[in-house]
Amino acid sequence: MYTLQQRKRRRLLAEINVVPYIDVMLVLLVIFMITAPMLTQGVKVDLPQAASKPVKPPEDEPPLLINVDVQGRYYINAGKAPRQPVTADKLLEVVTLVLRHKPDTPILIGGDRQVSYGAVVKVMALLQQAGAPHIGLITETPSRQESR
Template identity: 75%
Template sequence: MRFSQQYKRRRLMSEINIVPYIDVMLVLLVIFMITAPMLTQGVKVELPQANANPVESSKDHEPLLVNIDSQGRYYIDIGKTPNQPVTANELLDKATVILRHKPNTPVLVGGDRSVPYGEVVKLMALLQQAGAPHIGLITEMPVKQKPH
């Protein structure tokens, strides 16, 4: 009788079954692989600091200045006619040529205060497409008002 009681009593299992955990990890991996590219969209910019010093330019690293006016027209500060508006395609072509010739050229964007933010982002995306690794924004120093 004692012999039959031993078989009826079960031994405790001290192993962990990890197969369900592997399945969960694979599902999470697939989810993250699908969603990760969607999270990294945008235009890379280097925003100016509040107490930033003026950018020093040299002959070797003279910045490429690109402006957008209140009507959304683009201007690129090169050549004989820097005050002539250019189309988006012309801007892309000229910026691409400059950045291929001098890849370390800093690119600075100046925009009219009344230009919608979306138009500035489109301009920055064009410059990024042309090969600009970093894009800076041109700002004016705030004018201190005198107390009355």
């Protein structure tokens, strides 16, 4: 009889209590929901929708054009030498001065087809630092041969 009682005591309980795991999961979910919006960084850009027509800037206020070439050099159509490359600091300075004088000046960025995405994003970040409220991207209309 002693062995029969011993066997009953040794019987294991094979259930796992998952309630604490669910509690931990819900706490982590709440933490991630709160912190995720704080971690996102980006450059605010107003992009036109695909079905929209090209925007024509006012004739009395020409847009500020910033171009990025294949080597990642910046060009701006303001100043004494618009065909000379400028540094990032000079670009920031010129855009800040233009926006301080005329805050509604439209700003357009043009990038060479071969330029890296990162170079264009750097320009957008500089323009955001300068206080540009709206940034547009310059594109070309695809030709019929390229669309085939």
